[in-house]
Amino acid sequence: MSVRAVAVARAVAPVAVAACAVVVLLRFPPGQYGFYPKCPVYEMFHVECPGCGTMRALAALLRGHVAEAFRLNALTVSMLPLAIGYAGVCYRRYLRRETFRWPQVSAAGVYAVLAVALGFAVFRNLPGGWF
């Protein structure tokens, strides 16, 4: 295999993995198939963590059902643009073949997101199902 082919394969590999994930989510909706990983917090305590419903929300988004995605996990849908941006920066570093270091985000920003996630977990478990 030529050097150029290896470089192309390396560049395409993460995109191919993401595309496979999209195909799996569309072909096997998480609400109908049970082979997806289960949330350990929900399994043990029957309490919804901030991430519960993420895969179902992503599957709904991929089908264009935005309202349903928000209902399943509003936090995931809200944070998705940030996550995609962060993944894009990681991918660009990967393409440059530098020694990989995670893009630095401000500690205050990370703690703020963590606080929002914890607040979201509290509210979604309140009686009445706020989220």
Place this chain on the structure above:
Amino acid sequence: MYYHVTRNGQTYGPYTLEDLQRYVASGNILATDLAKSDEGAEWVQVGQLLGGAFVQGYPAPPAYAAAPGAATENPPNLHWALELLLGIFTCGLFVVVWNLVLAAWAKRIEPMSQALMYYIIATVLIVVNSGSSFGVMIAIAHHQQPHQHVVGGLIGLAAWVVRLIARFVLRDTLEQHYNGPEPLGLRLSAVMTFFFGGIYFQYKLNEINAVKQGIAYRSAI
């Protein structure tokens, strides 16, 4: 915008432009050091980046002291809270993978460490337990609700036991390294190791990175 600074093969940062100006003014960063923005592709001299105001009057950069021993690779720089968030949104899968990354790095700095082996065994057991048993696969293929078999329960228990062993082996490895070849006085709580494992280690490694960065700068000036 954030900038990284490199000197003699070591990269530091990120810093804001204001940080760079302050550090150049204090002499911690030299105008002749190379810097690059997060978005930029090219390294340029810090003085050039700051508009040439600091290029004059600074001596050539001094050489770093040689690292004590070869195995001083910096720890992975992922923020512990980001690891926790990624773990939450991936049902814990990211944490499982990140534990392998940490153990592989520990193996590079302490080649005798067995932590990677235990983490690999634990990961295999987790994967086996989380749905690839024949019964579950057959039930899924026949559109039936899979039921947990007693063997699956035992595998799950074994996965937790091996995972705990891996955590404490990695704890020993880290303490051994950061009180031996790199004497930074690392102490890891057994209780925190038991409950939080890799996330706790990453929190401590974030501190180690910060300390090493400070030491490197002080020794460079």
